[in-house]
Amino acid sequence: MTNKREVPWCIPLPAIAGYQTFAPVRHILTAVDATVPQQLMDLAREHYHRFHFGNLLGTRYLHAFGQPFELPLDRVNNAFAVVGKDRVAYAKLKNILSFHTGSPHPGDSEPLERHFPVSATVICCFEPSSLQEHSGKRVVVLRVLRSLEWDPIRPNASYTGPPIPPELYPQAGQLLMTFRYRKPRVWAANVDRSGWKRSNTAAPFAILFENALEYGSSA
Template identity: 90%
Template sequence: LAGELRFRLTASRDPASFSSGVDMTNKREVPWCIPLPAIAGNQTFASVRHILTAVDATVPQQLMDLARKHYHKFLSGNLMGTRHLHAFGQPFDIPLDRGKITFAVVGKDRVAYARLKNISSFHTGRCPGDSEPLERHFPVSGTIICCFEPSSLPEHSGKRVVVLRVLRSLEWDPIRPNPTYTGPPIPPELYPQAGQLLMTFRYRKPRVWALDVDRSGWKRSNTAAPFAILFENALEYGSLA
């Protein structure tokens, strides 16, 4: 189900140059792609389906039929804005001043959606003895390319916890202080650093941003549960994209 149609840029028309080419990327500097469920369910791609299943036979008809069952899920998840993931180490972009990002996590035979809120922000107020109203802050602007990893931190030992590794920032939208930020001074750790784990600010201290995919609570469901698929895929196919 994690199959995608991509464009590859090559040095010449010679098919032999395909292996040395690179995937075409979109404005967000991640590979441009059409997910397999979109190909399976959209009549516009009927000729592509025929090539994949009958001409090249790279996709079994049974798999294409399964992908078609997930087509409406992909539509409801906003195909253009959703980050489609299937493995740890798979890069995607995060605008640091955006409140919500939707992920479609694709497994062997299912697709689960997760909407994460305020990945790069923190709030002040409403702490014990704090009379200030709750206020959400986005201290940093820019867009970063990052990936999910299974946490190897000691405090997460024995748990299925995902963390975010910062890979780089976009040249056209670099990391910088948010000019509209009016909150308290922030520690330097909150500025994303290439190669480091993404940090957040909780309980008035810098902490590693992390999600426990198995955590349960009586008040609400675990929004991180869909990322359990990444652990399942790692066991089935290998750990990294």
């Protein structure tokens, strides 16, 4: 089932856990069908206030590989809440399809400029990478499931960067590509990457690997 935006319809678990009107739904999920452990429902209730007061509005709630969600390709930040057996982790992925040209150093001939070459909202899902270059690592990639009629895939009218490689245009059924080191590359994120310069923004997606081992590999 989809809503009027052609996006999969859902009610986030913190809303079900926190709003009294969803008490019958909570009972079905925890006691009748037993599809949601009481421990997880209690955990979701702890996050209800953040959801209710707007901190998490627009956040995509994920629990499994293959779970579809909408992804605006010309947005700077995309927020996710990844729900595990005993914790919820929040991730913010920046500039998924954008790239920059120029130099960040003042006085250089070409100033730093960030480009968003494609405009669209697509339905995607996370998958564990099966690419040879990621063998033995926990790496997530994005699979494009379909485009949306109300926001189709098209060149960004304000784009002023270099020619766009055709691989950057998302295609249904294919992995999402990005532009790095002047080449089209599969967008990928290592959930276990560590470094002293900055934290790993993809670390929360480790929960998807944990859930796959605990419950199965797909949504």
